[in-house]
Amino acid sequence: MPTQGGEVLDFSRMNRVLEVRDEDFQADIEPGVIYQDLNESLRHKGLFFPPDPGARATIGGMIANNASGTRTVRYGATKDNILKLTVVLANGEVIETGTRASKTSSGYDLIHLFTGSEGTLGVVTKATVRLVGLPVEFSAAIATFPHVEAAARAVFEIIRSGCDPAFLELLAPECIELINKEMCLGLNPSPTLFMEFHGITEDQPAEILGMVEYICEDQGCEEFRSGLGRDERGRLLKARHDMAEMIRRNHPDCSPMVTDVAVPLTAYSRMIALARKEAHESGIPGYIFSHAGDGNIHLHFEGKSGDEKVWQTIDRINEHIVSEALKAGGTATGEHGVGMGKRRFMEQEHGSSLIWMRQIKQMFDPNGILNPGKIFLDGE
Numbered sequence: 001m002p003t004q005g006g007e008v009l010d011f012s013r014m015n016r017v018l019e020v021r022d023e024d025f026q027a028d029i030e031p032g033v034i035y036q037d038l039n040e041s042l043r044h045k046g047l048f049f050p051p052d053p054g055a056r057a058t059i060g061g062m063i064a065n066n067a068s069g070t071r072t073v074r075y076g077a078t079k080d081n082i083l084k085l086t087v088v089l090a091n092g093e094v095i096e097t098g099t100r101a102s103k104t105s106s107g108y109d110l111i112h113l114f115t116g117s118e119g120t121l122g123v124v125t126k127a128t129v130r131l132v133g134l135p136v137e138f139s140a141a142i143a144t145f146p147h148v149e150a151a152a153r154a155v156f157e158i159i160r161s162g163c164d165p166a167f168l169e170l171l172a173p174e175c176i177e178l179i180n181k182e183m184c185l186g187l188n189p190s191p192t193l194f195m196e197f198h199g200i201t202e203d204q205p206a207e208i209l210g211m212v213e214y215i216c217e218d219q220g221c222e223e224f225r226s227g228l229g230r231d232e233r234g235r236l237l238k239a240r241h242d243m244a245e246m247i248r249r250n251h252p253d254c255s256p257m258v259t260d261v262a263v264p265l266t267a268y269s270r271m272i273a274l275a276r277k278e279a280h281e282s283g284i285p286g287y288i289f290s291h292a293g294d295g296n297i298h299l300h301f302e303g304k305s306g307d308e309k310v311w312q313t314i315d316r317i318n319e320h321i322v323s324e325a326l327k328a329g330g331t332a333t334g335e336h337g338v339g340m341g342k343r344r345f346m347e348q349e350h351g352s353s354l355i356w357m358r359q360i361k362q363m364f365d366p367n368g369i370l371n372p373g374k375i376f377l378d379g380e
C-alpha cells in the first residue's frame with residue numbers, strides 16, 4: 001500500500017513452481033504462486049505446504065507477514081516452513097540465504113529476519129519451502145460448551161494431554177449463527193471447538209478422539225460429535241476459512257477492525273472472556289473466532305462507517321485487549337503483521353529491542369525505499 005506514493009511491485013506473473021523435490025520434501029517457488037494453487041499441484045504427490053491463512057494469499061505475501069492459520073498448531077507458521085530465500089535488497093544486490101538441509105546452526109538466521117519483515121528489508125523473488133505428507137487418516141469432531149471460558153479451558157487440557165491436534169479452532173455463538181444462516185449447517189449456536197486429529201491407521205485418530213471427548217466432558221461440554229465424514233468436515237473447514245468474508249457480507253454499511261492478539265495458553269481463557277465481555281458491552285457487532293491451539297484470538301468488529309462514537313469505542317476496546325495481551329506476555333499480532341494499524345503497540349511490546357529493529361531497517365534500507373510507513377511510527 002503506497003501510502004507515501006511510490007512504485008507497486010506486481011508478482012502475479014512470477015507464479016511458477018520451479019522444482020518439486022518430493023523425496024526431499026521441498027519445492028522451489030516464485031513469490032506470486034498462490035498457496036492453494038501450490039497445494040493443488042502437489043496433491044498427486046501426496047504432499048502439501050501446511051501454512052494456510054484464510055486469504056487467497058501469495059507465497060511472497062505469506063513470507064512477508066509470516067502468515068499462519070488453522071494448521072499452525074501442528075505444522076508451525078510460514079517461518080517454520082521456509083528453508084531458503086532469494087532476496088533483492090534495497091541497493092539492488094541479490095542474496096541467497098538459508099540451506100536445503102532440514103536444519104542448520106550456521107550463522108545468523110536471516111530467513112527468520114526476512115520472514116515477517118513485511119517487505120521492509122528486501123523483496124523475495126524465490127523461496128524453497130518445506131513440504132509435508134498429506135495425512136493418511138483423520139478424525140474430526142465438534143464440541144459445544146455452555147460458555148467460551150469452558151471451551152478455552154478444554155483447549156488447554158487437549159494440548160496439555162499431548163493429543164497433538166492438526167487443528168483446534170474456537171468459534172463463538174455469533175459465528176455459529178452466521179454459519180447456520182449462510183450454509184444451513186444446523187449447528188448448535190453455542191461456543192464451539194472444531195478439531196481434527198491425524199494418524200496413519202483408522203483407529204489411531206479415533207482413539208485420540210475418545211480421550212478428547214473425555215477431556216471436553218470434564219470441562220462441561222454439552223455436545224460432542226465425532227466421526228464427521230469428509231463432506232461435513234470439508235464444509236466446516238470452508239465455513240471457518242470463509243468466516244471473515246461471511247461477516248463482511250452481512251454488514252454491507254460497515255468497515256471491519258480485527259484484533260489479532262496471541263497469548264500463552266495459560267492466559268487464553270481469561271483473554272477470550274475479556275474479548276467476549278468487551279464485545280457484548282459495546283453493543284457493536286463483534287464476532288470472536290480463534291486459532292485456539294495457538295492462543296490467537298480474533299475479535300472482528302463491524303463498525304458503521306463514519307460513526308465517530310462507534311470507532312472511538314472500537315479503538316478503546318482494541319487498545320485494552322492488546323494491552324492485556326501484552327501484560328500476559330503475548331503479542332499484538334499473532335499472524336496479520338504490524339502494517340500501519342499496530343505500529344503504535346510496537347514500543348509497548350518490544351521495549352528497547354525496538355531500537356535494534358530500527359537499526360536493522362536502517363542498515364538494509366538506508367534511504368527508506370522499501371514499504372515505507374510500515375512497522376515503525378515515524379519519529380519513534
Ligand SMILES: Cc1cc2nc3c(=O)[nH]c(=O)nc-3n(C[C@H](O)[C@H](O)[C@H](O)COP(=O)(O)OP(=O)(O)OC[C@H]3O[C@@H](n4cnc5c(N)ncnc54)[C@H](O)[C@@H]3O)c2cc1C
Nearest residue numbers: 031053054055057058060061062064067068119123124335
Ligand atoms: C479474508 C482474510 C483472511 C485472512 N486470514 C488470515 C489468516 O488466517 N492467517 C494469516 O496469517 N493471515 C490472514 N490474513 C492476512 C493474509 O494472510 C495476508 O494478508 C497474506 O499472507 C498476504 O498475502 P498477499 O498475497 O495478499 O500479500 P499482499 O497483501 O500483497 O502483501 C502483504 C505484505 O507482504 C509484502 N510482500 C508481498 N510480496 C512480497 C515479496 N515478494 N517480497 C517482499 N514483500 C512482499 C507486501 O509489501 C505487504 O507488506 C487474512 C486476510 C484476509 C483478507
